[in-house]
Amino acid sequence: MEGTPRTRLICFSYAGGGPGPFRRWVPDVPAGVELLTVLLPGHGSRIRERPHTGWEPLVAEVTDALGPYLAEPHVLFGHSFGARLAYEVARRAEALHPGRTRRLYVAACRSPDTPQTRPYLHELSEAELRDALGVLGGVPGEVLRDDRMMRLLLPVVRAEMRLAELWGVRPGPVLGAPVTALYGRDDPVDGAAATARWPRFSRAGGEVLEIPGGHFFLDTHRPRLLDIIDARLGGG
Incomplete structure (x- = not known):
């Protein structure tokens, strides 16, 4: 893309997910928007690296890696585990580069003060976790049935689910950017009640919006999700 983009949209995937879901966004991203993932x-070309087990080193690594982009105007989008990470990065960015984060989109993610539903998925046996992933979606059936692939994927999923499920209110800067929280109408994990309090976690407030679909509406209802993002990028 030539010149300076109108907006940079930095995306964070769900537990066990990589850049793949966002590559499918590329044809539909508006002109002037640069998409970063x-x-x-533990993912892709970093498959041999161990996933983080604590929030502080994870947020520090990501914030450092994104340093030049966080110093310029940008918006952040995260889904489920990725929404938690996007929120923590946004708070760190607020301390380093006040006002550069123009909006935070958190999808399929409870607010920090909302208790996590039980039982914890990260505590399930391998067979139980595979079954749970099949019910929730997000992992193609052919991958779930591939024992070799699942041996690689499950430790990363479990580690990131553990971070997501044990996450809550953490000390740090208050978010300055407005929040757009999105939930799936049929999401059994993080629905309307779990996301309702998100606007309280920003000085700029925010909104909570419903999208058709379950927990992985970013895959099943991508056009609707992108319409919502696009409508707000003009102000961000």
């Missing part, structure tokens, strides 16, 4: 340890 984050590749975490």
Whole structure:
């Protein structure tokens, strides 16, 4: 893309997910918007790296890697585990580069003060976790049935789910950017009640919006999600 983009949209995927879901966005991203994705340890070309087990080193690594982009105007989008990470990065960015984060989109993610539903998925056996992933979606059936692939994927999913499920209110700067929280109408994990309090976590407030679909509406209802993002990028 030539010149300076109108907006940079930095995206964070769900537990076990990589840049793949966001590559499918590329044809539909508006002109002037540069789409960036984050590749975490244990994913893709970093498959041999161990995933992080604590929030502080994870947020520090991602914030450092994104340093030049966080110093310029940008918006952040995260889904489920990725929404938690996007929020923590946005708070760190607020301390380093006040006002550069123009908006935070958190999808399929409870607010920090909302208790996590039980039982914890990260505590399930391998067979139970595979079954749970099949019910929730997000992992193609052919991958779930591939024992070799699942041996690689499950430790990363479990580690990131553990971070997501044990996450809550953490000390740090208050978010300055407005929040757009999105939930799936049929999401059994993080629905309307779990996301309702998100606007309280920003000095600029925010909104909570419903999208058709379940927990992985970013895959099943991508056009609707992108319409919502696009409508707000003009102000961000």
